[in-house]
Amino acid sequence: MLSKEEVQKIFKNSDLAIFKSMGQNFLIDEKVLSKIIACSDLSSEDVVIEIGPGLGTLTEELSKRCKKVIAIEKDDKISQMLEGKFENVEVINGDILQINLSEIAQKYYQNKKYKLISNIPYYITSPIIKLFLENDVQPEVIVLLMQKEVAQRICEKKGKLSMIALGVQVYGEPKIIDFVKNTSFYPVPKVDSAILRIKNINREFTDKYYLNLFRIMKIGFVAKRKKLVNNLSAGLQIDKTQCEKLLVKAEIDLKARAQELGLEDWKKLVEIISQM
Numbered sequence: 001m002l003s004k005e006e007v008q009k010i011f012k013n014s015d016l017a018i019f020k021s022m023g024q025n026f027l028i029d030e031k032v033l034s035k036i037i038a039c040s041d042l043s044s045e046d047v048v049i050e051i052g053p054g055l056g057t058l059t060e061e062l063s064k065r066c067k068k069v070i071a072i073e074k075d076d077k078i079s080q081m082l083e084g085k086f087e088n089v090e091v092i093n094g095d096i097l098q099i100n101l102s103e104i105a106q107k108y109y110q111n112k113k114y115k116l117i118s119n120i121p122y123y124i125t126s127p128i129i130k131l132f133l134e135n136d137v138q139p140e141v142i143v144l145l146m147q148k149e150v151a152q153r154i155c156e157k158k159g160k161l162s163m164i165a166l167g168v169q170v171y172g173e174p175k176i177i178d179f180v181k182n183t184s185f186y187p188v189p190k191v192d193s194a195i196l197r198i199k200n201i202n203r204e205f206t207d208k209y210y211l212n213l214f215r216i217m218k219i220g221f222v223a224k225r226k227k228l229v230n231n232l233s234a235g236l237q238i239d240k241t242q243c244e245k246l247l248v249k250a251e252i253d254l255k256a257r258a259q260e261l262g263l264e265d266w267k268k269l270v271e272i273i274s275q276m
Contacts, residue, residue: 001030004186029184039177040143047109051096051118063089072096105137113140122147133171142198151194158262172201213270220258228256
């Protein structure tokens with residue numbers, strides 16, 4: 001486990017530079033690292049994708065326990081530094097949001113299960129989660145070190161749900177494993193973090209169903225302070241009285257706002273709307 005001083009020494013004695021714009025905050029807390037590994041339930045047959053491996057702190061621990069680690073690093077120089085450092089680690093230099101995951105799946109694990117375990121750049125948290133959960137080949141489990149407030153929003157229950165929470169919970173079961181102080185990183189970020197795990201990931205329905213579900217949800221959340229019936233009436237371009245009938249049929253309170261609905265409420269509503 002690299003200490004703060006060791007991280008500083010690495011950057012001082014090389015031509016590397018820390019880019020805060022790329023979310024480069026390096027983990028220096030061994031207890032946090034141990035918790036990430038423990039909750040990932042790793043085996044010697046696992047294939048793991050790691051996004052933003054940085055100096056390889058998490059990468060090394062994953063490589064000791066897994067069959068294969070696919071480390072995707074955007075920083076050219078850091079990628080070169082990691083290349084060949086660990087025997088069972090494949091380093092891919094590129095932007096995770098631009099890389100073809102289907103090609104990676106075909107090359108490294110095909111239809112086999114894999115896990116996503118990473119200390120991710122916080123500014124692309126939502127796109128990363130969306131990318132993997134909506135992918136044709138979903139990970140078996142996701143364990144991410146991410147911004148505390150985002151993790152809390154993802155795990156909210158009925159009454160306080162947001163689009164990001166619904167977007168995760170429709171595919172799997174999120175849980176906060178532990179909170180992490182900002183002093184566990186170097187450089188020290190402005191916010192605290194959390195270890196988030198998503199288990200029981202699956203695609204229960206067709207692509208068409210999910211597209212329709214998210215379309216209705218977005219309409220419902222377009223103006224969060226307004227009642228759901230008003231948002232649906234405007235978004236679906238149908239009479240408010242007709243919207244009220246839809247909500248009654250779905251057993252949803254006519255005064256309800258989008259965040260007050262649970263996932264099952266949305267599923268029922270979409271089913272009824274699709275029958276129109």
